[in-house]
């Protein structure tokens with residue numbers, strides 16, 4: 398079984414000839430992804446990851462995960478952007494909604510740091526870690542990113558205070574094979590390390606140790622995740638446009654963009670998918686938002702946000718479209734109880750599963766939004782488990798590569814993220830930024 402893409406509520410909004418224009422180019426762009434003949438070809442290592450990940454690497458990741466699961470109560474994953482969002486997305490999608498309250502959870506609680514520079518956040522994290530047996534999984538491809546480097550410095554100090562000489566047994570670093578400050582530190586201190594392949598960029602790295610190790614530490618089945626991705630890889634690499642869901646998604650969203658639909662909202666009806674949206678926003682926003690172009694990726698959680706953003710989507714500016722993640726079958730079951738008095742007038746729903754009501758909300762909303770001029774993609778996920786998440790991840794990654802090429806951008810670079818860093822380093826007086834410091838201080842004083 399595979400995840401499916403339903404285009405029924407998109408087709409009426411696009412010109413057939415425009416879709417055809419993109420469809421015709423889809424296999425060439427797929428060849429570019431496979432053969433490295435397009436832009437950004439140094440960063441295509443993710444394309445073959447599902448079929449190429451060695452069993453020994455998976456076994457090594459599982460061994461290290463077992464070590465952490467046996468020795469720590471909390472694992473802090475330190476990273477930002479592509480070095481954190483994928484792990485968080487998958488862990489949250491697979492975890493019990495009230496994980497911290499469940500007694501039987503034998504796996505470490507996963508917490509995150511280095512994804513912001515907020516003093517209250519890090520102080521409060523330190524507060525809860527004091528006296529607790531915790532480990533650190535620090536992730537940075539460059540090994541020099543400011544946010545995780547600061548968080549790691551602070552948390553390492555606490556760990557050393559608590560564990561003394563043993564601290565390095567509680568740390569694992571995932572970084573470049575030779576470059577960067579984190580590599581130097583890890584080698585000197587003798588931390589266990591995993592390598593982020595040179596040819597895989599941050600936002601495409603969830604199926605490398607960057608995502609796999611934290612996910613395995615949280616107790617989830619990384620083999621199933623990879624197997625799902627591999628199944629999707631096979632499908633996307635072999636099928637033609639008529640059945641290829643990544644080619645279709647890429648072509649139709651570009652056709653919508655040409656029609657003036659500049660904003661895509663990823664919608665879910667399942668709170669566990671909220672962070673899949675965060676991961677997806679980085680993937681598409683960083684890959685396509687450049688050269689003055691690109692669909693702006695946004696997200697909502699329904700039905701929650703139907704009571705807030707629903708108004709805008711139904712009635713606001715008509716420049717948006719939605720992509721709905723629809724989980725076909727819930728993993729749990731709960732039916733609406735009957736009451737004798739029926740004071741709340743809900744007996745007409747008695748005996749119905751909550752999922753039936755949720756699905757009715759989904760169908761009703763889709764129809765209303767389509768009537769309001771909002772095209773709707775629907776991605777049907779048979780169940781929320783590691784296997785189908787693997788499929789979803791690979792589908793979105795592959796479609797993103799194709800879609801970026803259709804848009805005429807390099808989907809594998811991110812020159813725009815450097816601008817704030819340059820200013821921040823200048824303001825902080827980082828050695829090597831003396832000229833910039835002088836310039837920015839003048840600008841501020843003016």
Ligand code: PA5
Nearest residue numbers: 478479480537538539542599600
């Ligand atoms: O996609 C990207 O390249 C970024 O989001 C990076 O993953 C992020 O900036 C973290 O970089 P690093 O892993 O080098 O610390």
